[in-house]
Amino acid sequence: xxxxxxxxxxxxxxxxxxxxxxxLFLKHFxxxxxxxxxxxxxxxxxxxxxxxxxxxxxxxxxxxxxxSYVISPLVFxxxxxxxxxxxxxxxxxAMSGARPLWLxxxxxxxxxxxxxxxxxxxxxxxATAAGAGVQIVTGDTKVVDRGxxxxxxxxxxxxxxxxxxxxxxxxxxxxxDTILLSGTIGxxxxxxxxxxEGLQFASPLESDCAPLNxxxxxxxxxxxxxxxxxxxxxxxxxxxxALNELATRARAGIEIDETSLPVREAVRAACELLGLDxxxxxxxxxxxxxxxxxxxxxxxxxxxxxxxGQESTIIGRVVETxxxxxxxxxxxxxxxxxxxxxxxxxxxxx
Amino acid sequence: xxxxxxxxxxxxxxxxxxxxxxxLFLKHFxxxxxxxxxxxxxxxxxxxxxxxxxxxxxxxxxxxxxxSYVISPLVFxxxxxxxxxxxxxxxxxAMSGARPLWLxxxxxxxxxxxxxxxxxxxxxxxATAAGAGVQIVTGDTKVVDRGxxxxxxxxxxxxxxxxxxxxxxxxxxxxxDTILLSGTIGxxxxxxxxxxEGLQFASPLESDCAPLNxxxxxxxxxxxxxxxxxxxxxxxxxxxxALNELATRARAGIEIDETSLPVREAVRAACELLGLDxxxxxxxxxxxxxxxxxxxxxxxxxxxxxxxGQESTIIGRVVETxxxxxxxxxxxxxxxxxxxxxxxxxxxxx
Numbered sequence: 210x211x212x213x214x215x216x217x218x219x220x221x222x223x224x225x226x227x228x229x230x231x232x233l234f235l236k237h238f239x240x241x242x243x244x245x246x247x248x249x250x251x252x253x254x255x256x257x258x259x260x261x262x263x264x265x266x267x268x269x270x271x272x273x274x275x276x277s278y279v280i281s282p283l284v285f286x287x288x289x290x291x292x293x294x295x296x297x298x299x300x301x302x303a304m305s306g307a308r309p310l311w312l313x314x315x316x317x318x319x320x321x322x323x324x325x326x327x328x329x330x331x332x333x334x335x336a337t338a339a340g341a342g343v344q345i346v347t348g349d350t351k352v353v354d355r356g357x358x359x360x361x362x363x364x365x366x367x368x369x370x371x372x373x374x375x376x377x378x379x380x381x382x383x384x385x386d387t388i389l390l391s392g393t394i395g396x397x398x399x400x401x402x403x404x405x406e407g408l409q410f411a412s413p414l415e416s417d418c419a420p421l422n423x424x425x426x427x428x429x430x431x432x433x434x435x436x437x438x439x440x441x442x443x444x445x446x447x448x449x450x451a452l453n454e455l456a457t458r459a460r461a462g463i464e465i466d467e468t469s470l471p472v473r474e475a476v477r478a479a480c481e482l483l484g485l486d487x488x489x490x491x492x493x494x495x496x497x498x499x500x501x502x503x504x505x506x507x508x509x510x511x512x513x514x515x516x517x518g519q520e521s522t523i524i525g526r527v528v529e530t531x532x533x534x535x536x537x538x539x540x541x542x543x544x545x546x547x548x549x550x551x552x553x554x555x556x557x558x559x
Numbered sequence: 560x561x562x563x564x565x566x567x568x569x570x571x572x573x574x575x576x577x578x579x580x581x582x583l584f585l586k587h588f589x590x591x592x593x594x595x596x597x598x599x600x601x602x603x604x605x606x607x608x609x610x611x612x613x614x615x616x617x618x619x620x621x622x623x624x625x626x627s628y629v630i631s632p633l634v635f636x637x638x639x640x641x642x643x644x645x646x647x648x649x650x651x652x653a654m655s656g657a658r659p660l661w662l663x664x665x666x667x668x669x670x671x672x673x674x675x676x677x678x679x680x681x682x683x684x685x686a687t688a689a690g691a692g693v694q695i696v697t698g699d700t701k702v703v704d705r706g707x708x709x710x711x712x713x714x715x716x717x718x719x720x721x722x723x724x725x726x727x728x729x730x731x732x733x734x735x736d737t738i739l740l741s742g743t744i745g746x747x748x749x750x751x752x753x754x755x756e757g758l759q760f761a762s763p764l765e766s767d768c769a770p771l772n773x774x775x776x777x778x779x780x781x782x783x784x785x786x787x788x789x790x791x792x793x794x795x796x797x798x799x800x801a802l803n804e805l806a807t808r809a810r811a812g813i814e815i816d817e818t819s820l821p822v823r824e825a826v827r828a829a830c831e832l833l834g835l836d837x838x839x840x841x842x843x844x845x846x847x848x849x850x851x852x853x854x855x856x857x858x859x860x861x862x863x864x865x866x867x868g869q870e871s872t873i874i875g876r877v878v879e880t881x882x883x884x885x886x887x888x889x890x891x892x893x894x895x896x897x898x899x900x901x902x903x904x905x906x907x908x909x
Contacts (some may be wrong), residue, residue, distance in 0.1 A: 210671070210726050211674060211675055212672075212809060213673070213674040213675070214670075214671050214672060214673055214674060215668050215669075215670060215671065215672040215673075215674060215677065215702055216670060216706060217670050217702050218572060218702075218703030219668070219699055219700065219702050220668070220701045220703075221702075226700060228893075229700060230698075230700070233674070233677065233678055233681055234681060234698060234700075237681045237682050237684070237685040238664070238676075238681070238684070238685055238688075238694075238695040239685075240694045240695070240696065241692075242661075242694065242696040242697075242843070243695065243696050243697065243698070249697060250663075250696035250697040252660070252661055252696060253606060254621070254720060255660075265574065267589065269604045269619055271604070271665060271718070273696060273697055273716075273718055274663065274664045274697050274714055275663035275664070275699050275714065276699045276700065277665040277666070277667050277699055277705050277714060277877045278667065278701075279667060279707075279708075281707075294571070296834045298770075310602070310605075311592075311600065311602055311623055313623060313624065313716045314588070314623035314625070315625045315627040315714045315716075316627070317627050317629060317667070317712055318565050318569070318570070319565075320564075320565060320566060320567050321565065321763050322564060322565045323562070323563070323564055324561060324563040325561055325562075326562070326585070327565065327583065328583055328587075331583055331584060331587045331588070332587050334587070334588070335587040335588055335589075338588075343591075344588075344590045344592065345590070345593065345626050346585060346589040346592040346593050346600035346602060346623060347592075347593065347599060347600040347623055348580075348588070348593070349624055349625050349626045349627055349629050350569065350570055350576065350579060350580070350584075351568070351570045351611070351628075351629045351712075351907075351909075352565055352567050352570030352571075352906070353570075353629050353709065353907060354906055354907070356568060356706070357629075357631075357706035357708065357709035358707065358709070358712075359703065359708070362666045362708075362712070364625065364627060364714035364716075366623075366625055366665075366714075366716030367623070367665045368623055368718060370604060370605060374843060388698055392749050408815075420670075444800065453699055461783065476681055484816075499883075513829070517885050526653070537583075555705070556704055557588075557703060557704070557707075559701075
């Protein structure tokens with residue numbers, strides 16, 4: 210019997226989260242789909258009436274994903290837990306190239322929550338779902354006694370359909386591929402952190418919380434088949450952690466250029482004040498796309514044409530050297546290894 | 560601005576839960592699938608490659624459902640929160656006649672939980688999933704600071720495929736149909752309640768927590784097409800609430816015979832001691848099936864042949880009179896209306 214206990218950092222999305230997944234969840238929930246460790250699971254729908262369906266390669270595939278949201282405060286500049294709960298799961302499904310269609314919503318409510326506060330959040334979920342083109346089709350509500358939860362937690366799970374021929378995953382990235390980022394980093398995390406610390410800046414911070422399925426659909430429409438290799442949304446653990454996961458999955462190195470990384474001035478100022486690196490700060494409306502080099506310009510133009518990708522940039526490339534490692538070329542010309550987030554930067558950010 | 564607040568009874572599965580769903584969730588999440596208010600949502604997978612698929616009626620359909628589990632204590636006779644989280648969602652999917660295939664698992668963990676305790680529960684989930692023939696394919700872990708949750712909450716969502724031609728829902732029950740129950744009532748709820756109260760009985764109580772997808776598959780195999788009308792698992796709010804939901808959905812009356820209801824002696828004793836009616840106590844391994852009258856004997860034999868249905872009985876029938884009402888014929892020959900659960904009998908039972 211060990212006395213080891215769960216720490217906040219086990220939920221950070223960083224190193225300890227990965228250890229927990231690998232040493233506990235994968236040990237017991239051992240199956241090839243979960244082992245992929247993608248943002249969502251892609252599974253084949255078995256044939257319903259065999260004679261009426263085409264070849265196996267054209268069987269419908271669905272993507273399935275879940276996230277629980279425990280963010281504090283419940284409402285913040287740019288969003289609330291309801292908007293976040295819809296966007297987060299929509300985005301996880303979109304990162305497999307799937308078209309998100311249906312969401313479930315599970316509410317865990319602390320006794321005493323104002324009904325009006327709950328209604329505001331439910332209305333926000335509904336509006337966000339409508340904007341993203343998904344339906345909330347099933348749900349559940351549990352109420353726990355006062356002190357057994359903090360106001361409201363929401364779980365969403367989502368199901369989407371994977372278009373025929375689409376195969377997007379971390380292990381498809383190849384040396385030579387180009388890495389794009391759909392906009393500024395750190396907005397969500399620094400918004401939550403400055404809210405909690407009561408900090409004010411000249412230009413107000415706002416969460417980037419947004420549904421990215423439209424952006425992904427545009428990329429799939431625009432790019433030649435097969436040239437969109439990998440997608441990931443850099444949420445908990447930030448861009449650094451997402452790139453490390455991609456490098457590991459691709460068994461290749463990643464090089465990024467620090468000067469290419471878009472960071473809002475207010476985010477930069479808040480990070481400096483609090484001693485944080487925006488590379489490790491959570492985003493909720495950004496994606497990293499790895500594309501074949503010949504498709505990079507078209508991918509960039511496609512992203513920039515979308516309202517949620519106007520500030521997209523090319524941030525680096527996949528390389529053969531240092532497989533599994535992310536290397537940053539700093540603005541001063543130095544090179545440093547960028548690790549996963551270690552420890553917990555900010556609990557309950559999503 | 561109203562000062563109305565969420566009460567424990569909003570999570571009871573009874574009257575206030577229904578009001579919350581109808582007045583808040585359905586108001587905002589307005590769509591025809593959610594409006595069905597079945598245990599799971601049944602949706603059509605849109606055609607992937609139109610030319611390769613058959614007629615629309617043969618398009619694959621999936622069932623999708625979610626539940627959060629907040630039970631206290633985490634481990635109890637007959638199960639634990641992990642086993643419950645798998646069975647509960649498997650059963651909700653099975654109640655639409657679907658074959659559950661994939662689960663998601665979302666963990667909300669209070670900082671400080673012993674890793675060994677978490678591992679015991681994860682191992683139990685894995686064993687239960689294997690026993691039920693489902694795979695846990697995607698997941699999420701959040702950790703909240705000490706005091707912001709009570710040890711561990713688990714959300715599971717599930718996806719299953721609905722076999723072609725199967726259409727099972729509350730509104731398909733017709734006057735004349737027979738109502739079957741797959742075994743004793745009140746075992747789960749009274750187990751949890753006596754654990755919390757520290758009560759001991761001569762014959763120990765044990766939760767009935769079990770996956771019912773095998774039972775449903777056997778019914779579908781055995782009965783003539785169309786004769787299995789409705790299925791429901793009487794969880795929160797007990798058999799009384801499940802029957803009221805069925806009567807409402809069917810716009811028909813339901814009559815049940817009190818002497819036919821199987822209740823274990825220890826459950827009866829615990830209910831008497833605590834002043835509770837087993838009709839309102841939660842079950843986690845029982846189903847109510849409404850079948851065409853000519854299929855009743857075959858349905859009963861099929862249920863009894865299964866390990867989870869050995870104590871199945873016919874408990875009543877659907878009638879034309881008193882639509883939406885459940886009437887109980889008591890052992891003394893009196894008739895009384897059985898309402899939904901009003902108020903909260905026992906918080907955090909599942």
